[in-house]
Each structure stands twice: as C-alpha cells, then as structure tokens.
Amino acid sequence: MSPARRYGMVVDTRRCVGCSACVLACMSENDVPEGYCRDWIVHEIRGVFPNLRQEIRSERCMHCSNPPCVDVCPTGASLVGEGGVVLVEADRCTGCKACIAACPYDARYVHPSGHVDKCTFCLHRVKRGELPACVTVCPTRALTFGDLADPDAEVSQLLRTRKSKVLLPEAGTEPNVFFLE
Amino acid sequence: MTPEVLEVLSNRHNPQIDPRLDIWEWQIPAYLFVGGLVAGLMVLMAALELRRKAPAPARAAQWMPVVALVLISLGMLFLFLDLANKPHVYRFYTAFRPTSAMSWGSWILLLVYPALALLWLGGLDRDRRAWLVGLRLVRALRLPRLIAWLTKLADQHRRKIVWTTLMVGVGLGVYTGLLLGTMVARPVWNSAVMGPLFLTSGISTGAALMLLTPQDETDTHTLVRWDIVAILVELALLVVLLIGFSTGSAAARAVADGFLGGAYTATFWSLVVMVGLVTPLVLNLLEVRRKTPMTAFAPAFVLVGGLVLRILFVASGQATGIGG
Numbered sequence: 001m002s003p004a005r006r007y008g009m010v011v012d013t014r015r016c017v018g019c020s021a022c023v024l025a026c027m028s029e030n031d032v033p034e035g036y037c038r039d040w041i042v043h044e045i046r047g048v049f050p051n052l053r054q055e056i057r058s059e060r061c062m063h064c065s066n067p068p069c070v071d072v073c074p075t076g077a078s079l080v081g082e083g084g085v086v087l088v089e090a091d092r093c094t095g096c097k098a099c100i101a102a103c104p105y106d107a108r109y110v111h112p113s114g115h116v117d118k119c120t121f122c123l124h125r126v127k128r129g130e131l132p133a134c135v136t137v138c139p140t141r142a143l144t145f146g147d148l149a150d151p152d153a154e155v156s157q158l159l160r161t162r163k164s165k166v167l168l169p170e171a172g173t174e175p176n177v178f179f180l181e
Numbered sequence: 182m183t184p185e186v187l188e189v190l191s192n193r194h195n196p197q198i199d200p201r202l203d204i205w206e207w208q209i210p211a212y213l214f215v216g217g218l219v220a221g222l223m224v225l226m227a228a229l230e231l232r233r234k235a236p237a238p239a240r241a242a243q244w245m246p247v248v249a250l251v252l253i254s255l256g257m258l259f260l261f262l263d264l265a266n267k268p269h270v271y272r273f274y275t276a277f278r279p280t281s282a283m284s285w286g287s288w289i290l291l292l293v294y295p296a297l298a299l300l301w302l303g304g305l306d307r308d309r310r311a312w313l314v315g316l317r318l319v320r321a322l323r324l325p326r327l328i329a330w331l332t333k334l335a336d337q338h339r340r341k342i343v344w345t346t347l348m349v350g351v352g353l354g355v356y357t358g359l360l361l362g363t364m365v366a367r368p369v370w371n372s373a374v375m376g377p378l379f380l381t382s383g384i385s386t387g388a389a390l391m392l393l394t395p396q397d398e399t400d401t402h403t404l405v406r407w408d409i410v411a412i413l414v415e416l417a418l419l420v421v422l423l424i425g426f427s428t429g430s431a432a433a434r435a436v437a438d439g440f441l442g443g444a445y446t447a448t449f450w451s452l453v454v455m456v457g458l459v460t461p462l463v464l465n466l467l468e469v470r471r472k473t474p475m476t477a478f479a480p481a482f483v484l485v486g487g488l489v490l491r492i493l494f495v496a497s498g499q500a501t502g503i504g505g
Contacts, residue, residue: 095265
C-alpha cells in the first residue's frame, strides 16, 4: 500500500436525510458501548424566516492532516496511522483526556473501559478492501469514502466537481472529511 | 428586521462530551493550583538563596523543600485520580512527546523530586543533619551512608542545585499554564499568556504560603516585595488576556463576554481580581510603605484567588469551544 495514500470522506448534505443508519451501523460494527457514538447526525437550520435552509450532516472524527489530538497526547497513544487515519492505541492510553479537550469537533469520548475511543474510518474493513460500515449502509449514498491522493478516486472527483466545505477551517486542523453543499 | 435563525441540533450523546465538555473535574484545577504553588516555592527558595551574599542556613530551607515535596506528591495523586485508565499511568514514562505539554510536564515532575531533595539536604544546618541521620527509620533502612553521600554532593554543587531548582520551578509553573494554552479548540485557554500567567500566579501563591509560615525577617520583607511585583505582573497579564479575547475571533469575543458581563463575571472580578489580587496588593503596599504589621489576610487572600483562578479557567474553558 502506498504511504502517500490519504483516506478521506465526502458527505453529500443534499443527499443525507438524517436517518441515522450510519450511526447504528457504526455501533454494531465497532461494538460501540451503549449510550455512546462514534458518528452522529447534525441538523443545522439557518436563514431569515420564512426563507430557512436545513443542512443535514453525518459527522465523525475529521481525521485531520494536522491533528491537535495527536500533538497533545503525552504517550503517543493518539497517532496517525495508515492512510493518514487518526487512531487511538488503547494499550498506550492513560485516559488523561487531553486529546478530548484538544479536538475542536468533540469527536472523542472515554470508553467505559478507560481508554479514549473514536471513529477509525473502519480501518480494519478498509484493509480487507471493504468500505467503512457507515458508507456501506447509507441508503441515499450520501457518504463516499476513498483515497484523496488518487485523482481518479470518487472522493477526489466529487471535490473537483461540487462545491464543498470543511468544518471549523479556522482551527487549522486540515480535516479530511468534506461536506458537499 | 427579522433576526437570522441558526439552530443546530445533534443526536450525539456521549457522556462528558454532550451537551457540553465536562471531562476535567476538581482534580485538574486542584493539581494546577498545587503544581503552581510548588513551582512558586522552588523559584522563591532558589531566588532567596541566590540573593543572599553569605549563604547561611535559612529558616525556610530547613523544611520548606519537604513541604513542597509533600505538596507535589499530593498534586500527582490528584492527576492520578483524574486518569480514566489508571493502570496505564506508567505510559507517561515510556514516551517523550515534544509537542505535548503534558509529556513535558510529566518529565518535569520527575525532576522536581531530586531538585527539592538535594536543595533540602544542602540547606540543612548541622543539628538537623545529625537529627536526620540519627532517625530510627533512616537507620533501619540503612540510609545514613546514602544520605551522607547525597549531602556531600548537595554541598559540593550547591549553586548548581539552586539554579536547577529555579529552572525546574519555572518549567513547572509555565507548563501548568501551557497545558491549557496549547488547546486550539478552547478559546479561553488558547493563549500564549497562559504560561506566564500561571507561573506568576504560582510565584504569588508560593510567596503567600511562605509568608504564612515562620521565616527569617529579611526573607519576609523580600517576599512581600516580590509578591507585590508578582501581583502587578499577574494583573497586567490578565488585562492582556482580556484584550486578546475582546479583539479576537467571534469565539474569543464570546469568551470576553463571559468575563465582562456574562456567567463568569461575578466570580472572576470578585474572587480572582478583588480578593486574590487587589486586596493583597493594597495590604502588601501598606505593610511596605506604612510599616503596618503583617497579617495572614494578604497571603490567605492570594491563595484563595489562585485556586479560584484555576477553577474558573478549567470550567470556562470546557464550556466554550472554537465552534461556539
């Protein structure tokens, strides 16, 4: 596998209906403890009444290219893994929660067993040539996963042809999850 | 004009994260307070000794390093209690991560122990050295030879040890601030001022603790004067911090609103500024200028202010995110 690979996700907010299938698929695939979630749905309504616009987003860890969680981790438990995916190595995690405080997206939580947990882009599935669980189950095909370093990948094509944004660009984290508007 | 609507609804429900961040409870502000206090004690004990022309065993040097050792151990206990994965605490010492203030801090904490122990042994007068070696526990553990060797080492390298104590103290004080200051996601914390602010506050609380305990008279006068300087610097740094918030991004301005009319205003201005800084400053100035007798009020107020400062910053930092 090429070390230059950069995994990313494109979320089409025009297709997402907020059904939460991605959330449930993730819980099931990753044994997420009850009462917790690695991905979630956000409804954002803005405008001046009666001209309101609703955007629905399936959100998760942004797998930033400049991840503050990795920088602040004192033990190296938070790390950048294969394809730029940001991971937590439970065995090295002390549960100090510095990474949680450092994440602008509040994408992490303390697992009941003590270590910090978060989305992994289902790297265990990706390594087998499969897609992340959330992408697989999305009924409206709002989620696209792929290698952003590959110009022919669907994610790259979508970002070239559609208007997109990242969340909180002012944080300087360079997210690898993009939202199509 | 009809106002613009912005409503954000999320189905995320992670404990300690939603509806607002609540990961650090009493343990972290308590540790930051105690850590700052010990940093202040280290800086002040070293500075007092460097200031003396002929180094005679000072009253503070007899037991203040031991107080500092007990306090830092208490602080490390607080940190341990905060860890969610306690059996993995040793992982702090299987890595050094230069980008992590917490990693720097965990290694600095290890340097605090030998620095304070050697500072104590080298500063003990002859009677107390004999008392220490004669202790039943020390003899039972067959420690007299080790203590004699360490005391000799401490005497030979006294000046180096004092300078090391000063530098480790500065490192400890600055890191307690930078621990929060390096978090870009939390506008209350994300300021380079946090390092010097927490160091200065630590020096002020360290001076307060020393003034609450018996000291040589000349040291008492010096500590009061230094405390005046520390309080003035701390006030100036708080002004700089508030100017930074008020003139920053929308998220930073929201923080400024919290301190200038919002939820944190009453606590900040009454307990941190008035009780913790302005009142002890006035009392210290009266003592120096008018020679009014020193009371425990000024030091006690400084300690209260220092603790509330840290409680307030840890709480308000978690309540506000860069995204609002």
